[in-house]
Amino acid sequence: MFTILANNWSTLLSGLGYTLMASLIALVGSLVIGTLFALMEISAHRWVAVIGRVYVEVVRNIPLLVITMAFYVIVPTYFVQIDGFTAGTIGLTIYTSAFIAETVRAGIESVAVGQMEGARSVGMTYTQAMVQIIFPQAIKIVIPPLGNQFINLVKNSSILAFVAGFDLMYQGKIIANTTFNTFDTYLAVGLLYLILTMPLSYFMRHLEKKWNVA
Amino acid sequence: MSMIEFHDVEKYYGKFHALKDINLTIDRGEVVTVIGPSGSGKSTLLRTINGLERVQSGQLIVNDFDLADKKTDMNRIRKNVGMVFQHFNLYANKTVMDNITLGPTLVLKRNKEEAHEQALKLLDQVGLRDKADSYPSALSGGQKQRIAIARSLAMNPKALLFDEPTSALDPETIGDVLDVMKDIAQQGMTMVVVTHEMGFARHVGDRIVFMADGEILEDATDVGAFFDHPKEPRAQEFLSKIINH
Numbered sequence: 001m002f003t004i005l006a007n008n009w010s011t012l013l014s015g016l017g018y019t020l021m022a023s024l025i026a027l028v029g030s031l032v033i034g035t036l037f038a039l040m041e042i043s044a045h046r047w048v049a050v051i052g053r054v055y056v057e058v059v060r061n062i063p064l065l066v067i068t069m070a071f072y073v074i075v076p077t078y079f080v081q082i083d084g085f086t087a088g089t090i091g092l093t094i095y096t097s098a099f100i101a102e103t104v105r106a107g108i109e110s111v112a113v114g115q116m117e118g119a120r121s122v123g124m125t126y127t128q129a130m131v132q133i134i135f136p137q138a139i140k141i142v143i144p145p146l147g148n149q150f151i152n153l154v155k156n157s158s159i160l161a162f163v164a165g166f167d168l169m170y171q172g173k174i175i176a177n178t179t180f181n182t183f184d185t186y187l188a189v190g191l192l193y194l195i196l197t198m199p200l201s202y203f204m205r206h207l208e209k210k211w212n213v214a
Numbered sequence: 215m216s217m218i219e220f221h222d223v224e225k226y227y228g229k230f231h232a233l234k235d236i237n238l239t240i241d242r243g244e245v246v247t248v249i250g251p252s253g254s255g256k257s258t259l260l261r262t263i264n265g266l267e268r269v270q271s272g273q274l275i276v277n278d279f280d281l282a283d284k285k286t287d288m289n290r291i292r293k294n295v296g297m298v299f300q301h302f303n304l305y306a307n308k309t310v311m312d313n314i315t316l317g318p319t320l321v322l323k324r325n326k327e328e329a330h331e332q333a334l335k336l337l338d339q340v341g342l343r344d345k346a347d348s349y350p351s352a353l354s355g356g357q358k359q360r361i362a363i364a365r366s367l368a369m370n371p372k373a374l375l376f377d378e379p380t381s382a383l384d385p386e387t388i389g390d391v392l393d394v395m396k397d398i399a400q401q402g403m404t405m406v407v408v409t410h411e412m413g414f415a416r417h418v419g420d421r422i423v424f425m426a427d428g429e430i431l432e433d434a435t436d437v438g439a440f441f442d443h444p445k446e447p448r449a450q451e452f453l454s455k456i457i458n459h
Contacts, residue, residue, distance in 0.1 A: 112303075117303055118362075120266070121264060121266070121297040122321060122366070123289045123290070125289055132320065133307065
């Protein structure tokens with residue numbers, strides 16, 4: 001394994017970089033989109049809620065690979081030229097956003113109804129009540145399951161290998177194909193994924209502790 | 215001058231007829247207690263007054279705004295009509311001080327120092343100044359309810375609604391809450407109180423409304439006479455059940 005690492009470190013490092021970049025973009029993107037759809041799902045306007053619900057149901061019930069391939073094949077064919085990295089990152093973002101929407105929605109709904117009524121009863125608007133009272137309580141509840149989603153996201157970023165996204169998995173595949181040392185290569189790749197996910201996991205636990213004080 | 219007027223108000227939850235032909239006018243400064251068996255629509259009636267529940271037909275005028283009109287801005291009503299809930303509904307993520315000052319600063323745009331000053335006065339009034347920096351989870355039920363009352367008063371409301379404010383409390387803490395409510399009533403606040411505290415209804419209320427099955431069956435300004443000789447059989451039955459235990 002160490003020979004693999006020593007001989008291919010620059011390739012693996014570049015793969016790690018692409019994986020990290022795709023993960024970060026998808027993490028921020030899916031958090032924003034997911035939260036947006038969560039808010040739609042709980043909307044009092046029936047049609048807004050239906051759109052939110054349909055999005056979540058459709059997206060989370062299609063395999064990640066299919067969503068990613070759709071972006072890789074359909075978008076360039078009918079719309080604009082995008083590379084594998086872009087298609088993979090968009091696919092990953094969309095796919096993860098559906099799970100994040102469900103997580104965030106559950107978090108918001110687990111905050112007691114009375115909290116919203118208390119806030120509205122002093123004349124706060126829906127948005128003010130959400131920002132001041134509901135979100136700060138929901139976030140504490142949501143952190144642990146959100147951590148799971150983020151870790152899944154990093155691992156799922158290996159989907160980029162299927163669409164030539166130059167990520168860690170993609171580079172690993174190439175190294176394995178050229179050196180024929182499949183076992184050691186994937187062992188090294190696995191280790192490098194751990195380097196990404198372990199700190200993330202630790203960070204989420206840290207947040208969980210920090211925000212549980214109040 | 216009237217503060218709250220119900221004219222032929224009807225309220226449905228789906229097919230369930232929750233409020234039936236409600237006609238009720240409450241004057242400024244009046245303290246009205248609403249009693250009745252559970253499921254009689256008391257809480258629903260109360261919750262329509264600050265727009266937490268919408269009514270389907272009739273007219274509901276609160277502080278000169280018609281709540282049955284969909285165009286009415288509910289937030290404007292709620293600035294003027296406070297509500298105290300059975301389960302307090304204090305903001306769990308905010309300290310007692312922030313619970314009280316959030317409405318005035320955010321909704322009424324008062325400056326922070328002013329709101330803080332006023333909050334301290336209100337905390338004195340409810341006897342909990344030393345709890346200003348506590349979180350609600352560290353308070354007893356009775357303390358929470360007194361803070362919730364202080365929170366409502368901080369908005370300088372024209373009327374206060376109480377939805378079974380002592381029903382979730384331990385018996386020994388009920389007295390403190392009722393004392394605070396009595397105090398507010400004596401200062402001339404318009405109050406509508408849904409309650410099972412017959413002592414409060416009898417001695418503090420100016421008027422009593424008895425509800426059953428979504429209807430107002432009795433509406434009496436002679437509170438003593440109502441308790442001694444209720445006219446409606448349903449009210450007789452209700453009172454005999456409560457008082458004989």
